[in-house]
Amino acid sequence: xxxxxxxxxxxxxxxxxxxxxxxxxxxxxxxxxxxxxxxxxxxxxxxxxxxxxxxxxxxxxxxxxxxxxxxxxxxxxxxxxxxxxxxxxxxxxxxxxxxxxxxxxxxxxxxxxxxxxxxxxxxxxxxxxxxxxxxxxxxxxxxxxxxxxxxxxxxxxxxxxxxxxxxxxxxxxxxxxxxxxxxxxxxxxxxxxxxxxxxxxxxxxxxxxxxxxxxxxxxxxxxxxxxxxxxxxxxxxxxxxxxxxxxxxxxxxxxxxxxxxxxxxxxxxxxxxxxxxxxxxxxxxxxxxxxxxxxxxxxxxxxxxxxxxxxxxxxxxxxxxxxxxxxxxxxxxxxxxxxxxxxxxxxxx
Numbered sequence: 054x055x056x057x058x059x060x061x062x063x064x065x066x067x068x069x070x071x072x073x074x075x076x077x078x079x080x081x082x083x084x085x086x087x088x089x090x091x092x093x094x095x096x097x098x099x100x101x102x103x104x105x106x107x108x109x110x111x112x113x114x115x116x117x118x119x120x121x122x123x124x125x126x127x128x129x130x131x132x133x134x135x136x137x138x139x140x141x142x143x144x145x146x147x148x149x150x151x152x153x154x155x156x157x158x159x160x161x162x163x164x165x166x167x168x169x170x171x172x173x174x175x176x177x178x179x180x181x182x183x184x185x186x187x188x189x190x191x192x193x194x195x196x197x198x199x200x201x202x203x204x205x206x207x208x209x210x211x212x213x214x215x216x217x218x219x220x221x222x223x224x225x226x227x228x229x230x231x232x233x234x235x236x237x238x239x240x241x242x243x244x245x246x247x248x249x250x251x252x253x254x255x256x257x258x259x260x261x262x263x264x265x266x267x268x269x270x271x272x273x274x275x276x277x278x279x280x281x282x283x284x285x286x287x288x289x290x291x292x293x294x295x296x297x298x299x300x301x302x303x304x305x306x307x308x309x310x311x312x313x314x315x316x317x318x319x320x321x322x323x324x325x326x327x328x329x330x331x332x333x334x335x336x337x338x339x340x341x342x343x344x345x346x347x348x349x350x351x352x353x354x355x356x357x358x359x360x361x362x363x364x365x366x367x368x369x370x371x372x373x374x375x376x377x378x379x380x381x382x383x384x385x386x387x388x389x390x391x392x393x394x395x396x397x398x399x400x401x402x
Contacts, residue, residue, distance in 0.1 A: 075154035107333040113162035119227035150180035174205035207253035242280025315394035
């Protein structure tokens with residue numbers, strides 16, 4: 054990475070937010086693991102002496118909305134619906150605790166549909182792991198739920214809200230109510246002030262699309278008024294493996310259509326080696342492991358926390374082979390990674 058690019062990264066507000074969130078839960082063992090991981094990635098090692106320092110645990114895979122560019126909203130996956138049990142969550146956290154700074158408790162589900170969420174927060178705090186949540190917030194939140202966000206010092210709550218008017222918002226957030234979303238943001242902000250807490254950081258995430266790009270400026274002048282701490286604009290994607298020109302033309306801006314190398318892999322991730330395979334682990338609600346956040350099935354052979362340990366999973370045949378593939382080496386193993394646009398776009402290291 055060149056000096057100018059490096060400086061642009063560390064000056065990015067999103068990077069700084071992530072950095073300071075992780076620092077809160079740093080320890081000597083985690084920092085050593087972080088260094089070992091980065092060295093292993095730099096040296097292009099495929100069997101690792103380190104473990105992931107980021108994690109995504111999808112507590113559930115169902116949602117109250119029907120977003121048309123989402124696996125869950127489109128009902129594409131035949132993967133069974135469910136919620137991760139507290140014992141399994143506790144065991145995974147125990148194994149991750151010496152290495153992982155932060156867990157993102159979301160991927161394909163709406164987090165606030167999980168019952169007794171406080172118990173999961175308590176387990177993470179006990180294991181000194183930070184938490185990041187993401188929600189559409191288009192539902193009633195009890196005062197107790199809001200208080201628990203503050204009590205357990207959730208790092209960040211990302212609010213997925215793509216627009217400033219109901220007309221633009223509901224074109225993507227099907228069945229959503231923007232007034233409910235804004236009211237929830239205000240309530241959480243008021244509770245933070247009342248309890249004199251800066252947690253969680255409320256991040257309004259606005260995915261820019263063809264139908265809402267005209268509301269970007271209004272969002273910039275609105276987010277602080279309703280109590281959000283930050284406003285972050287993001288790109289949209291479509292589900293892994295989907296090739297639908299109709300969806301692209303309907304939702305992607307003209308610029309996005311002309312510049313995107315992949316519809317389902319973010320531009321920032323379009324490089325080799327694929328950092329997911331060294332730095333982060335993604336776990337479905339039932340304990341099965343997938344190589345990145347773009348996949349939500351259990352048949353990819355990367356491991357299962359119900360039957361294997363983190364050590365067995367992280368250097369399994371599938372993971373080692375996937376890392377080799379990401380480095381431009383051939384493998385006979387039938388890996389889902391072979392279908393990824395990252396590998397197709399960059400076949401050589």
